[in-house]
Amino acid sequence: MDEIKWGIIGCGDVTEVKSGPAFNKVANSKLVAVMRRDAAKAEDYAKRHGVPNWYNNASDLINDPEVNAIYIATPPLQHEEYTIAALAAGKPVYVEKPMALNSAAAQRMADASEKYGVKLVVAHYRRAQPLFLKIKSLLAEKAIGDVRFVDLKMLQPIASDIIANSEENWRINPAISGGGLFHDLAPHQLDLMLYYFGDATSFHGLASKQDISAPVEDLVTGHIQFENNVVFNGLWCFSAPKSEQSDSCDIYGSKGKITFSVFGQYIKINIEGKEETLQFEPLQHVEQPMIEQVVSYLIGEGENPCSAEEALKTMKIMDAFTKVLD
Numbered sequence: 001m002d003e004i005k006w007g008i009i010g011c012g013d014v015t016e017v018k019s020g021p022a023f024n025k026v027a028n029s030k031l032v033a034v035m036r037r038d039a040a041k042a043e044d045y046a047k048r049h050g051v052p053n054w055y056n057n058a059s060d061l062i063n064d065p066e067v068n069a070i071y072i073a074t075p076p077l078q079h080e081e082y083t084i085a086a087l088a089a090g091k092p093v094y095v096e097k098p099m100a101l102n103s104a105a106a107q108r109m110a111d112a113s114e115k116y117g118v119k120l121v122v123a124h125y126r127r128a129q130p131l132f133l134k135i136k137s138l139l140a141e142k143a144i145g146d147v148r149f150v151d152l153k154m155l156q157p158i159a160s161d162i163i164a165n166s167e168e169n170w171r172i173n174p175a176i177s178g179g180g181l182f183h184d185l186a187p188h189q190l191d192l193m194l195y196y197f198g199d200a201t202s203f204h205g206l207a208s209k210q211d212i213s214a215p216v217e218d219l220v221t222g223h224i225q226f227e228n229n230v231v232f233n234g235l236w237c238f239s240a241p242k243s244e245q246s247d248s249c250d251i252y253g254s255k256g257k258i259t260f261s262v263f264g265q266y267i268k269i270n271i272e273g274k275e276e277t278l279q280f281e282p283l284q285h286v287e288q289p290m291i292e293q294v295v296s297y298l299i300g301e302g303e304n305p306c307s308a309e310e311a312l313k314t315m316k317i318m319d320a321f322t323k324v325l326d
Contacts, residue, residue, distance in 0.1 A: 001068055005032045006069050007070050008033070009061060011036050012073065031049070034046050034054050087109075095122055106311065127306060131265065136195070143269065149233065157245060182220045192262065193226075220322060290306075
């Protein structure tokens with residue numbers, strides 16, 4: 001393929017700014033069709049964004065001869081069904097995170113990609129952003145020496161402004177999201193750990209419902225040991241007091257520490273008592289750097305920026321932390 005002609009399945013809120021417009025801003029890429037079950041909303045999105053075709057049925061979009069690649073931006077419940085349908089139709093897929101409801105579903109998606117010989121990429125898009133690439137380079141050059149351990153804390157009040165808004169709060173409906181807010185936010189954080197430190201040799205955790213009014217577990221803890229002996233400790237609480245709100249990740253090395261916010265714009269580097277802060281400008285379209293890499297991969301000019309096999313590792317860790325059964 002010389003040009004990627006995208007169709008979006010699920011042109012909801014998440015695609016308005018974060019991803020949708022970027023498909024027309026990347027070289028060799030064009031957004032040609034969108035789909036949403038609500039026909040009026042699909043038509044409205046298409047008109048506002050200058051997209052020539054719109055549908056209210058996923059099969060119609062997948063079978064549109066003008067569409068040669070599919071971006072799936074629905075809630076996780078539909079990821080497996082739509083991904084496998086698109087792959088079966090011979091059309092490569094870029095699917096949002098989390099990859100699926102659980103690792104069993106993610107495995108079936110990966111198997112389908114192999115079965116049909118069609119490319120599949122998962123939208124762990126922080127891998128491509130300048131802030132997180134800078135951290136990767138700092139680790140590679142051993143700016144803080146040999147990494148010892150990582151401490152991550154995500155503490156949010158019940159009404160947190162870090163959570164993406166949507167018409168229906170499907171993120172706390174496990175039948176649609178796979179779990180609670182952990183399933184929405186932790187994929188970004190855990191994928192970065194695998195991106196930085198490689199494969200995990202062991203991982204375990206537990207989940208608990210602290211807020212009795214919550215429909216899902218709102219506290220999750222997890223521990224990972226990586227092949228290079230780096231140890232990760234993570235704590236996610238979505239019923240913390242507002243005064244203790246936190247989004248922090250500390251990477252400790254033999255010479256110092258790197259501190260950053262997975263959902264913020266800064267890196268602090270402390271080496272033997274000397275601290276430096278790096279600030280990064282917010283991206284207009286946070287997925288654009290990743291979409292550039294996806295397009296490069298699909299036209300045969302680059303590597304897969306996040307394969308199904310890589311994303312499956314994140315799903316398995318999440319399942320272990322929350323004790324999800326297949």
